[in-house]
């Protein structure tokens with residue numbers, strides 16, 4: 001349980017949260033539970049906050065005119081988009097809803113210029129963002145506050161626990177995602193409890209959120225009050241009535257499918273006070289998080305954070321990290337193929353990191369962050385293991401290994417054009433997610449064909465994201481030991497350590513050229529005009545309108561549309577432009593890739609390439625760069 005709460009704390013990465021002390025309040029005064037402000041300011045505050053103001057007006061109208069308890073508002077001024085949402089608990093009257101909304105809309109100004117904000121009250125919540133969040137339920141991190149008064153009624157914990165389990169089960173099945181119950185406790189007081197999800201969530205997302213909320217809230221028992229909140233759901237119980245008895249909802253019809261354990265639980269609730277059953281509940285309480293996840297609760301389990309693997313299990317899975325099981329050696333350490341006791345095949349990565357305590361903390365928070373990244377074009381982190389100096393990550397296993405094998409290795413030439421195009425697009429999508437859609441912008445820093453894994457359908461999945469942040473700052477660029485790989489690294493990052501998403505854009509452009517040409521970026525071709533790296537060659541061919549000469553001769557001519565390939569080469573060259581500012585963002589690239597026709601108005605400018613003295617590359621990768629010569633050559637056609 002302690003671990004769970006710790007992970008909860010770690011999940012508040014984006015939101016700088018203020019938890020407000022819980023105090024029992026019988027009146028309808030809105031009580032502030034949690035506030036959060038995005039740590040990024042709106043890039044165009046004028047338009048953004050005009051949008052926010054419009055949204056608030058519109059939603060207020062919905063409450064006062066239509067008696068709505070839930071609503072969203074979307075506003076666009078030019079390029080500036082604003083998404084907003086409010087929700088009142090269903091038990092509050094129209095006037096109380098309006099009062100809570102007004103309080104919330106004042107409090108939310110507290111976030112000043114932030115491009116996202118939320119305020120959660122006991123009776124309502126309000127949130128706005130510059131990105132769509134309506135389906136989110138527990139991506140951002142919730143919390144729990146428990147009252148400090150404990151009930152000493154016999155069986156209180158067991159009855160409370162059952163009431164909460166029932167709410168968790170029933171609410172996602174009820175239209176409108178709201179339930180309110182009153183449960184009598186033997187010997188006096190009753191437990192009033194509600195659960196609610198945002199109406200824009202899916203039932204599954206609602207359930208995921210309820211499960212996290214339930215797990216947090218049950219830790220409050222036997223306290224007489226508890227409130228669990230999250231981005232898209234809310235649960236609260238109290239022995240103090242906070243809604244009228246005639247406002248309860250009969251949830252029994254939604255509990256019927258429950259298994260035998262539920263029946264036992266209901267009997268337990270009725271009988272109450274029987275010591276044996278209390279023991280049973282205590283057992284359930286402590287064993288529940290460890291239960292083998294069924295398919296449908298996998299989501300919620302994962303949201304509790306990464307699985308902590310036992311070192312001895314990983315050792316057994318990889319046959320003591322044997323050479324036979326070794327899949328490769330990456331920038332952060334060796335990767336092994338492992339077979340867990342349950343038969344699942346995984347990739348086990350033994351990290352080589354520093355030894356400081358700071359690194360330990362960084363590791364935990366980074367692992368927590370990475371394990372929340374879910375995208376079909378990104379390799380899933382399943383869990384970790386941290387023992388003494390060892391830091392081990394466990395990833396999903398990709399049987400087809402990495403893209404470089406298909407371009408330059410033993411499977412060279414086996415990808416057709418359609419497959420190459422899918423990899424180009426999928427990789428862009430994965431990066432766009434890391435940069436722009438995940439709540440913390442993650443710059444990969446080491447995009448290369450060796451870090452793009454292929455699944456059974458040859459769809460790309462990017463590996464190793466997030467890890468570069470663990471490198472000490474002074475080791476994070478080329479002047480000492482940089483996080484990237486020569487041949488792929490953007491010059492401003494390699495030379496000056498200037499890091500932005502556009503460094504990934506650059507590396508992505510190089511990868512695209514490699515996919516199209518089947519030539520390694522560091523391979524030199526000798527032409528009439530001397531030695532040429534891939535990027536130099538691509539640029540020269542492009543300038544002469546001969547870019548189709550770049551295409552891998554192993555791709556059948558009739559497989560691809562010449563105009564499409566030309567367009568993609570042009571897009572790759574947009575990515576490798578010297579000025580980082582002029583390179584497109586990854587989401588722009590996704591749009592460009594999917595659009596028909598040429599990129600008329602976006603003429604790439606001259607690329608820059610980090611050229612290294614081949615003799616000295618060894619010394620760079622071993623970390624003693626003093627004698628390495630690194631030169632930037634600005635490539636031009638003539």
Ligand SMILES: *[C@@H]1O[C@H](CO)[C@@H](O)[C@H](O)[C@H]1NC(C)=O
Nearest residue numbers: 039040041042111112113114
């Ligand atoms: C955001 O804006 C506020 C108020 O204008 C300012 O105090 C703060 O430093 C800004 N934060 C960032 C990260 O730019």
Ligand SMILES: *[C@@H]1O[C@H](CO)[C@@H](O)[C@H](O)[C@H]1NC(C)=O
Nearest residue numbers: 045046047048049050051053
């Ligand atoms: C939005 O409303 C607030 C409060 O009413 C006001 O201070 C602010 O100037 C408004 N912002 C814009 C951009 O209209």
Ligand SMILES: *[C@@H]1O[C@H](CO)[C@@H](O)[C@H](O)[C@H]1NC(C)=O
Nearest residue numbers: 018032035107109110111112
């Ligand atoms: C924001 O709200 C918190 C808690 O209500 C308060 O302590 C803080 O001073 C407020 N900040 C601003 C800038 O109003």
Ligand SMILES: *[C@@H]1O[C@H](CO)[C@@H](O)[C@H](O)[C@H]1NC(C)=O
Nearest residue numbers: 021022023024147148149150
């Ligand atoms: C509960 O917390 C409140 C606020 O912190 C405090 O005033 C009160 O004395 C506490 N009650 C108990 C029983 O600890």
Ligand SMILES: *[C@@H]1O[C@H](CO)[C@@H](O)[C@H](O)[C@H]1NC(C)=O
Nearest residue numbers: 149150151152153154189224
């Ligand atoms: C139970 O709680 C009541 C008040 O809530 C208190 O007066 C009583 O002493 C408590 N009994 C025990 C055994 O703690």
Ligand SMILES: *[C@@H]1O[C@H](CO)[C@@H](O)[C@H](O)[C@H]1NC(C)=O
Nearest residue numbers: 093241243244245246247248
């Ligand atoms: C619910 O009970 C309250 C009094 O507690 C009463 O005013 C109200 O009319 C009742 N509502 C319904 C729908 O019965």
